[in-house]
Amino acid sequence: MDKLDRQLISLLQEDGKMTISQLADKVNRSTTPVYERIKKLEREGVIEGYTAIVNPQKIGLGLTAFCEVSLQSHKQSKLEAFEAEIRALVEVVECHHIAGSFDYLLKIQTANISTYQEFLSHKLSAVPHIAKLQSAFGMKKVK
Incomplete structure (x- = not known):
């Protein structure tokens, strides 16, 4: 787990609906490596899922x-x-x-x-x- 992984996790925790393109813009990377990182974090169980926060x-x-x-x-x-x-x-x-x-x-x-x-x-x-x-x-x- 490196700095980029931590940045992506932090961004997704703030807004789980953020698109790959938006994430890539925030971390100054292209979409393909960001997509691959997210998929890797999901496969490894670091990202367990995405949920809606309901009032x-x-x-x-x-x-x-x-x-x-x-x-x-x-x-x-x-x-x-x-x-x-x-x-x-x-x-x-x-x-x-x-x-x-x-x-x-x-x-x-x-x-x-x-x-x-x-x-x-x-x-x-x-x-x-x-x-x-x-x-x-x-x-x-x-x-």
């Missing part, structure tokens, strides 16, 4: 919650079972296995506090091996 409020998901989860056991089989259950919950938009006082940090998006409470009491609490949950709510997205 959650515009699609009816006005509440962002961060839920810290402690598990009853740290056996690999229990971690894997928990992760499989979490992957199936559409409300969970991110799940991170973390070090610290909790085992996982979940980012959850729902319409409002009532739908979050329903999600918590009917779906998340039904996931096996959970010992403790603690929630915090996003007030404003800064970055």
